[in-house]
Amino acid sequence: MENTSHNPDQHMFGFRQLATNGRKRIGILIGAGAPVSINVGEEGTWKPLIPNIAGLEKIVFDALSENQREVYNQIKSSFPDSNLEKILSRVRMLTEVVGDGKLFGFTEQDFSNLSEAICNSIREVVAQDLPLGANPYSELVSWINGINRKYAVEIFTTNYDLLFENALERARTPYFDGFSGSKSAFFDPSSISKNDLPPRWVRLWKLHGSIGWESNANGEVIRVPDSKNANMVYPSHIKYDQTQAAPSSSLFERLKNFILEPDTLILSAGFSFADAHISSRLLECMMANPTAALFAFQFNGLADESAAKELALKCPGISVFCSDGAVINGVEAKWRIGTPPTKNWHEIRAEYYKDNKFLLGDFLRLARFLATAGSEISQDAVPPIPQEVGAEIV
Template sequence: MSFHDPIRQSKYLRQTLSQDKKPVGFFISAGCPLAVTMPEGKWPLIPDVAGLTRYVSDTLLEEKDVKDGKLRSIGASYTLLIEEIKKTGKTNANIEDILSFIRGMKQISVGATDVRGFTDSELSDLETSVCGKIAEKLKVSLPDNKTPYHKLAKWVHNIERDCPIEVFTTNYDLLVEEAFEYIGVPYFDGFVGSKQPFFDLRAVEDCLIPRHWSRLWKIHGSINWYQKNKKDVYRSTSLEESDPCIIQPSHLKYDQSRKMPYLALIDRLNKFLRQNSAVLILSGYSFSDEHLNDTILNALKANPTAMVIGLLFGTLTYKEEKTEGDVKTEKTFVRYEQALKLAENRSNLSIWTYDEAVIGGLRAKWRPSKTEYDADENIANAVKCIVEKVKDAEGKETEATTTRYEFHLGDFSLLGDFLQELIGKEQFKVEENGN
């Protein structure tokens, strides 16, 4: 039976991150804010997609006021919208499905009397309201300066590299920016200017930025990006703009799309992975975005020297029990089915879950090649040795034990600890700007 050695992979990752000439990037996705420790009763800092969907739906359904002669309130329009989405077969549409559906109807609403019972004006109001509620929930700050975001920023700040670190994210929040600015990490996000920073397409495509600046690419937009005059995209720091913020979870063909950040930033991801020996580390990403998956897979096919490592939270599989009468059955499900399928067919795409990994196309459990290893080898105590008592046929524990190993770098919080150990826990002190 084959196994993957977590100690060996930990050393490989450490060596990869220490090579100053290798292009290294991080991909921060929706699961990462869940790893931020919060005061009791305040977790999560930002909800997952399901939680965000519930928040937007609950708050919009409460908006009953009819203003400016509108035929329907936002709440009534949103109710009708959900009914129309269900007619397409999506019974549990998330917030990204909802926003994509609105924009799909908006594309054909210009010049039409109505689309599925909505006027162009009503669709615009719905888009503004949905984006506004998303931004409302995402206008948060990190609770302290010891979060995994800060540890990532510290690692970036304390390494000298010939190739700049590139951070890609599908998140709309400003958590990466907050941590980078607290630590003092210079970065470029595609915008230039002071009063009203605008998106500089040439600088993004040609990467015309100082080498010591890190790159931050927000592929799906941000709560502080806005479109001016239905054309130009700019970044604001006020978060009080009347125009809807640019949140792009869908992959529609936007008008003048080359002037929009989305295609330029997707292209930036593709270019990064086509660099010789590039390594991209994914955290908080569940491989549920088909367009991003295609971008990553096509780049990996074109460049066999590149490597993508998906650090996934939790176990690869999970079990559910079902009782019918006196009969109890147990069924195993794959938690990351799409990720498993892609990794098994692409040797330079690896996925590391707590209990299993797919490396070089081979799926196997974790088990160190030696039972004795020191703390320097097990960085941040990421490898967990779990001893459990064996149960008999009736489910009762016996005296016999079994040992299994787990590798927890799929937890963004522990990944932050891993990066912190690479630079030394007490190597430096950071002071807030202006102090």
């Protein structure tokens, strides 16, 4: 096994052909790492449009009051390997069990206020508009629109932001997110299950909710323009329970049904696969449908992508592409360049492999690779990628 290797040229040649196949049923899974690839900092500095989990935790912590920060730190130090998700989970748990007593000097109402403050900060951080000009979201939409497709592209995302909505609307691309109406759009699960819109309509499924979703007087989730509220599935121990209620239950069912369709291909970017609820659903459906394939593009090396690697080792239909190697057909190996598949392939290779590093784990690079793959998209119409690209994906 020590002599085993994967040739990135071979696999990207095949992937490029799949990406331009208009008869392929394609889904895209986008996680929190995707907006990290967009730099909005001043020249020479890197500032992601929306930070990763570590960056988000710092912003949330700084926005808390002095007393809330003190309790936050006490909770954080009380158990190992803590992060924002685990701390919010613990805060919500304490809200439910503290009763009439106190813990860390906080009452039930104090813990409830802390939970609300954390959630409000998360919402404020992710409420960003897509920058003007070239960006990976717009280029992904250009790739979607540039090919005459038999089946609609379906985007599944765990993110609460409206970046895909921004990109689709700027490109005048019709899309459906499960809601119908204008002033107080209502969720229509029957439209999701029937899936009978034209192929040119992109399907956008927000698995964990979205900015702009809120509950009306009847407890139903509606989508309201410029809403300041949010019915989002925040990262915590109650995430699984929340996803069993509408509309999340219908959206997760759509993910399942999509994977079980014949000859499907899912591309994932910015997704760590640490969400056990989604990962278990993906694995279950992929094992049930041997004609389906999942290509997971991960930013880090194999050693740091344990969750994705574990899935790929269990299911040969899941391929994980990391910076230093890959798991393909259940085989884990490092990259090794081989014979180019075509005469001028070295020019294409520069888009995904440089300095012994595979680059498509960066959402910016992946979107650019897809955009330039379509024969209908002019190379001259796409500006070059800046020298400094990428950011750590969590």
